[in-house]
Amino acid sequence: MARQLNAATPDLAAFRAAIGDVPASSDAATLKLKSRDFFWFSPILKPLLEGRQADLVVSPRDKADVTRVAAAAARNRVPLTVRGGGTGNYGQAVPLAGGVVLDLAGLDRTVRAVPGAGRFEAGATMLAIDRALRPRGWEMRFFPSTRRQATIGGFIAGGAAGAGSCTWGQIADPGAVIAVEVVTVEETPRILELSGRDVLKVVHAYGTNGIITEVAVPLAPCQPYAERIIAFPSLSDAARFGMAFTAAEGIAKKLVTILDGRIPPLIRKLKPIVPERSAAALVMVAEPQAPAMAEMAADFAGKVVWARDAEASEAAALADAGAPPLYEYAWNHTTLHALKSEPGMTYLQVRFPAGRELETIAAVEAAFGDEMLLHLEYQRRFGRVFVSSLPLLRFRSAERLAAVIDQIAALGGSVSNPHTYVLDGAGWKRTDAPQRAFKRLADPHSLLNPGKLADLAE
Numbered sequence: 001m002a003r004q005l006n007a008a009t010p011d012l013a014a015f016r017a018a019i020g021d022v023p024a025s026s027d028a029a030t031l032k033l034k035s036r037d038f039f040w041f042s043p044i045l046k047p048l049l050e051g052r053q054a055d056l057v058v059s060p061r062d063k064a065d066v067t068r069v070a071a072a073a074a075r076n077r078v079p080l081t082v083r084g085g086g087t088g089n090y091g092q093a094v095p096l097a098g099g100v101v102l103d104l105a106g107l108d109r110t111v112r113a114v115p116g117a118g119r120f121e122a123g124a125t126m127l128a129i130d131r132a133l134r135p136r137g138w139e140m141r142f143f144p145s146t147r148r149q150a151t152i153g154g155f156i157a158g159g160a161a162g163a164g165s166c167t168w169g170q171i172a173d174p175g176a177v178i179a180v181e182v183v184t185v186e187e188t189p190r191i192l193e194l195s196g197r198d199v200l201k202v203v204h205a206y207g208t209n210g211i212i213t214e215v216a217v218p219l220a221p222c223q224p225y226a227e228r229i230i231a232f233p234s235l236s237d238a239a240r241f242g243m244a245f246t247a248a249e250g251i252a253k254k255l256v257t258i259l260d261g262r263i264p265p266l267i268r269k270l271k272p273i274v275p276e277r278s279a280a281a282l283v284m285v286a287e288p289q290a291p292a293m294a295e296m297a298a299d300f301a302g303k304v305v306w307a308r309d310a311e312a313s314e315a316a317a318l319a320d321a322g323a324p325p326l327y328e329y330a331w332n333h334t335t336l337h338a339l340k341s342e343p344g345m346t347y348l349q350v351r352f353p354a355g356r357e358l359e360t361i362a363a364v365e366a367a368f369g370d371e372m373l374l375h376l377e378y379q380r381r382f383g384r385v386f387v388s389s390l391p392l393l394r395f396r397s398a399e400r401l402a403a404v405i406d407q408i409a410a411l412g413g414s415v416s417n418p419h420t421y422v423l424d425g426a427g428w429k430r431t432d433a434p435q436r437a438f439k440r441l442a443d444p445h446s447l448l449n450p451g452k453l454a455d456l457a458e
């Protein structure tokens with residue numbers, strides 16, 4: 001199947017000759033490692049994607065190398081799958097048609113940083129960016145919980161939100177990305193600059209319509225974020241605290257994660273901290289305002305059961321000192337830790353309806369019993385609180401999974417299905433007309449990440 005995705009036969013030998021001294025490897029271990037992401041979170045994707053591999057991994061050192069590779073791929077009709085940190089959950093970075101994996105880790109420079117904004121090469125990790133920004137007093141507004149490995153290019157092309165979204169929203173929100181530089185895959189590649197709404201042409205397009213080489217984003221002033229874990233008598237108390245605390249704009253915060261009482265016992269770090277059957281909030285809050293946060297938690301019967309000060313929290317995140325940062329237990333890291341205790345677990349991505357979040361959460365909690373364990377993430381977007389969920393699901397079968405998705409929809413939730421690698425098969429996320437039009441322009445031979453767009457997948 002994979003090889004038929006592109007009509008013309010790829011000429012890998014000619015490609016290799018054309019890229020000259022650009023570093024490349026066909027070593028078996030490298031091919032295996034660089035052809036994978038975290039698709040194995042999904043019992044549906046695992047058997048579909050296991051063993052799919054590139055023929056060559058190419059590691060450009062700079063933009064000139066990228067352009068040379070793009071030209072060689074176009075001329076020799078070689079499929080090209082761009083790779084950042086390889087932390088995607090849906091097999092986005094798996095090369096379904098073989099060919100070349102283009103590993104952008106070597107493009108990791110800060111192009112420019114001014115007060116309030118920074119421009120970075122696409123292969124820079126979110127953590128390296130924040131380390132570089134720290135002495136200037138600025139930081140990334142938000143980052144995925146995979147901050148250590150995830151690149152800014154991969155976040156733009158495959159991610160959505162993360163720690164900081166409780167204040168700053170999501171990657172596709174207006175102003176979240178200032179500009180993107182894209183190299184086209186043509187015989188003579190062009191370097192295009194997209195800014196304003198045009199950035200949406202490549203945001204969350206899984207690298208199907210251009211090679212992102214640089215990204216400019218707005219920055220936030222650094223805050224001394226302290227970490228707190230708060231225990232609550234019930235999920236409902238914790239969820240109501242999440243709403244109130246996220247809405248409290250006067251308190252600077254970076255993380256508002258709520259776990260139902262059955263999740264902490266599955267996670268080694270949390271088990272001894274969170275009292276049995278208590279729901280928990282994982283919070284990053286500006287240290288001087290941590291007491292104000294604790295008072296709000298107390299309004300919902302919440303008690304702080306663990307605390308780490310800002311200095312130690314920052315050392316854990318930026319200098320790897322001490323226990324991992326709290327955000328590495330949030331977002332899809334919650335799933336990762338739960339999978340370690342219960343390998344039969346998987347997850348979904350759910351949004352709750354505006355104004356009916358709490359009743360819908362209660363309805364979902366009641367409907368699924370021990371089959372589903374609720375994990376909520378709070379975001380602030382467009383002047384209001386958004387509640388989404390990465391619920392843990394005890395997987396039974398593909399049919400049952402589909403029925404669960406339907407049932408959540410019937411209760412008012414909307415699901416983005418993480419068990420598909422096809423972009424248009426995922427629920428909320430649809431490629432729109434400008435993304436399709438941009439693909440025709442930037443990837444006229446349809447070589448980029450073949451198999452990930454619904455009508456082009458065979």
Ligand SMILES: Cc1cc2nc3c(=O)[nH]c(=O)nc-3n(C[C@H](O)[C@H](O)[C@H](O)COP(=O)(O)OP(=O)(O)OC[C@H]3O[C@@H](n4cnc5c(N)ncnc54)[C@H](O)[C@@H]3O)c2cc1C
Pocket residue numbers: 037038081082083084085086087088089092093104122123143144145146149150151152153154155156157158159160161162163205206207208210211212213330331332333336449
């Ligand atoms: C434990 C865990 C926790 C996670 N938590 C979060 C979270 O909090 N928030 C979130 O949004 N996601 C999360 N994710 C998913 C993932 O980590 C993020 O989306 C991350 O930003 C992906 O970056 P990456 O560099 O690893 O991208 P990759 O996985 O390498 O690539 C992702 C997609 O983007 C394409 N791509 C990569 N770089 C480029 C480029 N320069 N140009 C064009 N296309 C490119 C790839 O082809 C692929 O389709 C999590 C995943 C795991 C396993």
